[in-house]
Amino acid sequence: MKRYTIFLLLLLLQCKPSLSPDVKIIPKPRQYEFNQGTFEINGKTEIIASSDSLKPLAHLLARQIHKISGLKLNVTTAGQDENNILLEFNDSFKEEEYYLDVCENIKIEASNYSGLAMGTATILQLFTLSKDKIVLPRVSVYDKPDYDYRSVMLDLARFWHPVETIKETIDLLWFYKIKYLHLHLSDNRRFTFPMDDFPDLKTLNKDGSREYYTIEELKDLVEYARLRGVAIIPEIDLPGHSTQLWSKYPDVFGSIDPKTNQPVSLYVINMAKEETYQACEKIINSLAEVFYTSPYIHFGGDEVYLEAIKHIPEYQTYCKENNLDVALAGDANELFCHFINRMHTMVKSTGKQSVIWEGFHGTGAGKESIPRDITVIVWNATYNHPDSLVANGYNIVNSTWVPWYMVGAMNFAPAVEKGYQWDITQWHHWDDQFDDIEIAPNQSTLGGQISFWEQNYYKVIPVLRERVPVLSERMWNYTTEPDLEDFQQRFAQTNDLYNKLFRPISIEAEELLHNDDMTFDDIIKVKLTSSTSGKIKYMTSTDWGIPDMKEAVDYDERISIDESAIITAQLFDADGKKIGFPEQRYFRKIEPAYDYTVLGPAPTKGWKEMPDFTKLNVMREGLAGKMTTDRLEKINGELFAKVKSKGHIETRFPGIYNQYAVELSGILKIPKDGTYEWQLQTWDGLAELYIDDKLVAQGNNFKNEPESFSTSHSQGEYSFSIKYYYRQIQNQLSIVYKTAEMQDFEPFEGLVLPLNGEPYE
Numbered sequence: 001m002k003r004y005t006i007f008l009l010l011l012l013l014q015c016k017p018s019l020s021p022d023v024k025i026i027p028k029p030r031q032y033e034f035n036q037g038t039f040e041i042n043g044k045t046e047i048i049a050s051s052d053s054l055k056p057l058a059h060l061l062a063r064q065i066h067k068i069s070g071l072k073l074n075v076t077t078a079g080q081d082e083n084n085i086l087l088e089f090n091d092s093f094k095e096e097e098y099y100l101d102v103c104e105n106i107k108i109e110a111s112n113y114s115g116l117a118m119g120t121a122t123i124l125q126l127f128t129l130s131k132d133k134i135v136l137p138r139v140s141v142y143d144k145p146d147y148d149y150r151s152v153m154l155d156l157a158r159f160w161h162p163v164e165t166i167k168e169t170i171d172l173l174w175f176y177k178i179k180y181l182h183l184h185l186s187d188n189r190r191f192t193f194p195m196d197d198f199p200d201l202k203t204l205n206k207d208g209s210r211e212y213y214t215i216e217e218l219k220d221l222v223e224y225a226r227l228r229g230v231a232i233i234p235e236i237d238l239p240g241h242s243t244q245l246w247s248k249y250p251d252v253f254g255s256i257d258p259k260t261n262q263p264v265s266l267y268v269i270n271m272a273k274e275e276t277y278q279a280c281e282k283i284i285n286s287l288a289e290v291f292y293t294s295p296y297i298h299f300g301g302d303e304v305y306l307e308a309i310k311h312i313p314e315y316q317t318y319c320k321e322n323n324l325d326v327a328l329a330g331d332a333n334e335l336f337c338h339f340i341n342r343m344h345t346m347v348k349s350t351g352k353q354s355v356i357w358e359g360f361h362g363t364g365a366g367k368e369s370i371p372r373d374i375t376v377i378v379w380n381a382t383y384n385h386p387d388s389l390v391a392n393g394y395n396i397v398n399s400t401w402v403p404w405y406m407v408g409a410m411n412f413a414p415a416v417e418k419g420y421q422w423d424i425t426q427w428h429h430w431d432d433q434f435d436d437i438e439i440a441p442n443q444s445t446l447g448g449q450i451s452f453w454e455q456n457y458y459k460v461i462p463v464l465r466e467r468v469p470v471l472s473e474r475m476w477n478y479t480t481e482p483d484l485e486d487f488q489q490r491f492a493q494t495n496d497l498y499n500k501l502f503r504p505i506s507i508e509a510e511e512l513l514h515n516d517d518m519t520f521d522d523i524i525k526v527k528l529t530s531s532t533s534g535k536i537k538y539m540t541s542t543d544w545g546i547p548d549m550k551e552a553v554d555y556d557e558r559i560s561i562d563e564s565a566i567i568t569a570q571l572f573d574a575d576g577k578k579i580g581f582p583e584q585r586y587f588r589k590i591e592p593a594y595d596y597t598v599l600g601p602a603p604t605k606g607w608k609e610m611p612d613f614t615k616l617n618v619m620r621e622g623l624a625g626k627m628t629t630d631r632l633e634k635i636n637g638e639l640f641a642k643v644k645s646k647g648h649i650e651t652r653f654p655g656i657y658n659q660y661a662v663e664l665s666g667i668l669k670i671p672k673d674g675t676y677e678w679q680l681q682t683w684d685g686l687a688e689l690y691i692d693d694k695l696v697a698q699g700n701n702f703k704n705e706p707e708s709f710s711t712s713h714s715q716g717e718y719s720f721s722i723k724y725y726y727r728q729i730q731n732q733l734s735i736v737y738k739t740a741e742m743q744d745f746e747p748f749e750g751l752v753l754p755l756n757g758e759p760y761e
Contacts, residue, residue, distance in 0.1 A: 022486070023139065024493045025125045026176055026469045027476030035138040039102045041065065041085070042133045046074045050088040054116065056227050058087055061120045067579055068127070068500045068532055069134050081105060085123070087116050096148065096179075100141040102126070117229025118143070118177045124501070125175075125494055146478040147424070149375075149397050149447030151180035151233070152468060154460065157187035158640075159408075160211055161457040162546045167224055168461055168581045171502050174228035175494075176472040181225060182233040182298065182449065188243035193218070193236060197282060200248045218290050226293045233355065234291045236283055237300035239268040239339055246270065252279050255312040264312055267305040271339040272318035281346045288350035296375070297347045301340060302357035302383075306332035326366030334366035344374055355397075358384045363392050370394075377449060379405065381427040381437050390444045399449040402428035402604055404471065406463055408455030409639050410729045413463050413657040415601070419470035420484050424448055430728055432605035447475050456638055458544055458584060462655070465498065466491075504532045505569045505583040509561075512587075514622035516655055519590050521625075525558040526567060526587070534571040534579045541566050542630075544637075546582055564589045564630060590625025592755040594650070594664040594722075597621050602659035606727035610686050611661060613723060619660060624650045626749045644681060647734035647747040651724060661725035667753040668720045670713045674739050678748070679706040681734045685726035689735065692718050697735075702727065706736075717753070 023032050049058040058075040065071055073085075082104060090109040093099065098110035098119040108119035122143070126136045152173060154161065166183075173181055185193045191201040192212045203211045225232050246254030250263035252275050257264050270276045287297055309315055310332050319327045319335060327334040337360055347354045354374045361384060364370045372393040378386045379399045389396050399405065403414035403422050412430065422428075424445055427437040450471055452460065469491055474482070509524045528536050537552035542565060549570045559567065566586045571579040599616035625631075627648050635652065636642045651662050668691060670676070678697045680687045683704045689697040697709035724733050735748035 023126075024490045025122055026487070026490050026494050027145075027473045028480070028490070029122065029141045029143040030477070031142040033140045035103065035140065037138050039106060039136045039138055040083075040133045041069075041071065041073070041106075041136070042083075043071055043073075045071075045083055045085065046076055046079045047085045048079045048087065049075065049077055050086070052077065053113065054087045054089075057113065057117055057120060058085075060227055061085070061123070064124055064501055065134065067504075068497075069129060069132075070533060071132070071134070087120075089116075094144070097142075097144040098122075100139075100143070102136050102138050102140075106136070113226075114179070114229035114231075117174065117227075121175055121177055125497060127497065145177070145476045147445075147447035147475040148179065149449070150178045150472060150475045151182050151397070151447065151449040152178055152464065152471070153182035153184055153235075153399075153449060153451040155184045155187070155453045155455060156192050156213075157184055157190045157237075158454045159456050159638075160190075160205065160209075161460070163213070163217055163221065164546055164581055165457040165460050166221055168502060169464065170221070170225045170228060170230050172461065172465060172468055172498070173230050175498060175501075176469050177476065178230070178468060178472055180231055180233050180294075180296075180449075182235060182451075184235045184237065184453075186236045186244065187241045191244040193234070193283070193287070195283065195286065197279070198245075198249055198252075201244055203244075215290060222291055222293055231293045231295065232291055233294045233296045233298055234287045235298035235300065235355075236287065237302070238280065238343070239271050239300070239336070240302065240304040241300060242269045243267075249279075252276065255309075255314060264308065266308045266312070268309055270309065270312070270314060271335050272309060272312070272314040274318075277342055280343060284343070284346045285350060288347075288352055295353055296355045297350070297352050298355040299343045299347065300357060301359040302379075304336055304359055306336060309335070324366060324368070331365060333361065334364075334368050336360065337364040337366070337368035337370055340370055340374070341368055344371055358389075360384060362388065375446065377451075378427065379451065380429070380434075382434060386427060386437065386445075387439045390439065390442050393444075395444050395446050397446050397449050398424050398427065399451045400427040401430050403467075404448060404450045405430075406450065406452040406455065406467070407729075408453065408459055409641075410454070411652070411657055411731060412729070413467070414604075415658070416466050416470055417484065418604075419467055420474065420482055420487060422474065424474070424478060428604065430605060432608070454640065456544065457546075461503075461581075463657075465495065469494065500531045502580045503583055504530045504534070504571050504580045505536060506531070507567055507569055507583055507585040509585075509587060510558075513590070513592065514620075516620060517622050517653060518585060518587050519623070519625065520561075520587060521590060521592055521623075523560060523562045524587060525560055526585075527558050528555045528567075528569050530571050532571070532579065534573050536569055536571055538567055538569040541568070544584075544586075544634075546584075549578075549582070561587055562589070588625075588631070590623070592623040593626045593749065593752045594624040594666045595621075595755065596624045596653075596665075597663045598653055598656060598660050599663065600658075600660035602661070602725070602727075606659050607661075607725055608727070610688065610723065611725065613661060613663060616661060619656060620653060622653075623755065624664060626650075626752065626754075627747075641683070641730060643683075643732045644734045646745070647679075647681075647736035647749075649722070649733045649735060649749070651726075651731055651733050659726055659728060661723070663721060663723050665719070665721040666755060668718045668751050669753050670715055670718060670751065672739075673714050674741075675710055675712050677738045677745075678709045678711070679736045679738075679745060680709070681706045681732075682724070682726065683730035683732040684728055685724060685731075685733070687722060687724040687733055687735070690721045690723075692720075704730075704732075720752075 047058040085106040093111040098115040101107045110116045253269045255264040344354045358378045377397045403419040406413045513519045536555040570582045598619040680699045686699045696711045736745035738745045
């Protein structure tokens with residue numbers, strides 16, 4: 001630390017100190033000092049790379065400058081030492097340390113490429129645009145993170161993600177100095193890493209599109225990340241979460257039932273067969289070759305079902321040959337730990353380190369002790385307590401449910417405030433059966449990770465762009481007292497710059513019923529604008545997916561839409577090259593049927609009974625429509641546990657995450673006098689139905705079972721309201737009805753009259 005203080009003192013002699021406003025950078029630098037005056041980047045400024053190996057970084061910085069200002073800066077390895085940007089190696093710095101000085105020149109120093117890449121991200125965040133130039137404050141910065149393991153995981157195996165989404169995620173990580181992108185490449189649903197030895201793993205979607213990445217695409221992503229100082233950690237999840245392997249190649253990864261000649265449903269790969277290990281080694285070697293910049297390979301290790309494997313013939317034979325006596329006695333955990341150890345040996349042979357999910361117990365089982373040089377990502381804290389892992393000598397990474405687990409299918413994305421209040425010694429769970437955990441500060445916790453599971457590609461950036469900066473801030477400046485208000489002010493500035501660099505297009509519509517819901521009931525006019533110069537092109541579609549923009553049309557005037565549609569817009573420069581990433585909006589036409597009020601927020605572990613709605617905060621108000629086939633398909637397209645189709649009622653609202661309560665109200669038309677049987681069904685919540693302010697149906701169980709209630713009504717129109725909340729993970733409400741004359745239940749919405757509502761602000 002002493003030598004960097006000397007650096008700062010020397011620079012202060014060159015640039016006179018100033019009492020300038022605080023720095024607007026995320027994460028906030030460790031040491032910085034503002035100096036008098038400003039530095040202007042103009043058309044004469046050059047970027048000087050002191051080494052040929054730094055030219056790619058210099059060109060990257062030049063492209064970002066050109067995107068937001070139009071300036072085209074020359075990149076060179078030598079130049080005049082005035083009004084230029086200098087990128088230089090300095091061996092006196094440690095890993096991830098960098099030094100930045102904005103004075104007569106902009107000078108960034110670090111010992112390696114990634115340190116200089118972080119320095120360029122800091123430079124970008126200091127930019128202020130002023131006509132035909134960029135202005136920066138004169139400032140001296142010495143910086144380094146408190147924690148090395150700063151990571152974000154994307155689940156690429158549950159839902160397909162276009163390469164563009166992964167690249168934008170990489171840019172987001174670079175912009176906020178996150179070191180690793182962890183790619184979950186395989187699960188029961190898909191195996192997205194191509195293996196020529198196992199071609200049947202290369203699956204296609206129903207429309208014929210690929211559900212795997214090519215080697216060329218993955219290598220391109222690795223280089224794209226390397227250029228930005230980000231390393232991609234690959235994960236193939238084993239031995240569990242591996243249906244694609246043991247079901248398609250049972251002779252290699254599974255076991256074949258001799259009676260039926262069909263694959264045995266093992267739910268894990270066959271850890272009791274040598275052929276399995278030989279195939280796994282091919283996978284590990286391929287991962288190491290493609291993801292050569294990563295110091296780690298992740299091979300899963302979580303949620304392993306061990307019952308079925310004990311009943312196949314290979315189990316006894318293999319366990320005897322390998323002296324797995326505890327496994328022979330019936331505890332297959334010894335075989336599981338044996339598998340971890342063999343996989344770890346394979347990873348080490350490639351020169352890399354092993355990472356696994358928390359999944360084994362204690363330090364192993366039987367004679368199989370898990371090596372201490374395996375890093376464990378602790379997420380659930382139930383398979384292996386973080387205190388025990390630390391005490392037993394393991395390095396760990398904190399990826400606690402709250403605030404760092406994001407689960408798209410659960411609509412689960414803990415609030416930014418929770419992330420900022422979080423401490424790296426803490427684990428919080430969404431499930432009330434698990435207690436919160438706090439351990440003592442230690443040297444074995446390497447850092448933290450956002451783990452984003454079961455998400456559709458179009459939710460990745462909207463969720464991460466608010467949460468990645470928080471993770472970065474807490475991992476970079478752990479010893480600094482957190483100041484949420486200060487962070488939010490800095491985020492407002494960096495987020496605006498992020499838009500200019502990576503999301504320059506804005507899509508807005510007139511005559512919406514609600515801007516946040518993006519719903520309409522007649523015709524809307526859609527306006528496309530850009531924060532930087534260029535040509536906007538767009539396409540419309542009815543299904544999600546990033547289309548081939550070669551077929552896009554030029555945007556010249558507002559777009560009229562009279563049916564539900566997804567608009568994809570892309571900015572292009574004069575040479576036809578893309579500027580930033582595509583922007584997409586889904587505008588949904590509805591038949592208004594309900595006035596709705598969303599209330600909350602819910603406690604972290606959910607309400608255990610129907611809350612008092614009068615004591616909750618209003619999160620949003622608007623108009624909800626009747627359920628349609630298209631809407632139901634899109635809802636179920638985001639879920640694994642599909643919602644009940646008959647009687648399903650709209651209780652999802654774009655951009656609102658985590659548990660909440662909803663009140664829906666409208667007008668009901670009873671067609672004839674008689675007795676009506678109502679059935680309410682929720683998956684993980686409770687609902688109440690009121691007709692003319694009288695409670696006629698009140699759910700009282702969380703079992704995903706219909707609950708029936710009978711009431712008598714005269715023909716006519718009635719006001720109604722529905723109170724509903726979901727407790728933890730599954731948002732589903734369905735209401736159906738039946739009279740004595742009806743043979744089957746019909747959707748409640750068949751009785752609901754349309755509303756003629758006014759747009760909500």
